[in-house]
Amino acid sequence: MNKLIGFCAASLLAVISMNVNAADPEPPMGHGRMLEQADTNHDGKVSLEEFKAAHEKRVEAMFKKIDANGDGFIDKDEMRKAREAMHERMHERMEKRQGMHDQMHDTKPQ
Template structure:
């Protein structure tokens, strides 16, 4: 069971590289610093209650405008249901894409050692192959889940281990 979970985790993390090599975005993620910068209106390095509320108001306005499909300034139950259905459909499509990427990564791990060698990656994941040396922290010629995760976190500006 632990072995299966380790394989799935490796492939889930490496899926970002597969998505990037396919030209897809790994999804909307905002680094924590960006939220702070957005809310710190006067750029003094601190967020006042008024700045926080202005940020929330802007976020709520954007959400309202996304739901208000006919742009009449009013939201109907049907518009909310339609937007909810669209969101569920996007989530379903993303889940399917992740599942497909994980399957492709499982196929790449020819020797079943839960790590990807340069040979296994080949030219199927150009971004991962391009960054192989940088990601291979222990220089063993294989990328583990942890090495790929650390590289992904570093590229996103997150602390390692996220």
């Protein structure tokens, strides 16, 4: 059971960290912006509690997105589908980047 919980938690974190698209509740945060928003006591540092609070909203949104049937649980099928969707988005981004790279090289004078 602990292995399953660990696997689900790791998978959820992987999906959360890799899911950077327009459907996200907010755009990914750069280091400076994350520090600024998460540092609620303005001491120039982010504690674990501040970090958790800053990401709680995003984690909840991702959980709800993965929990396709809305039952409050993520099962193997939902996790598989979320992982497949993540891989598809990654593949699309890679193709787009490759196309941009190819276009840059095609337009360079020789």
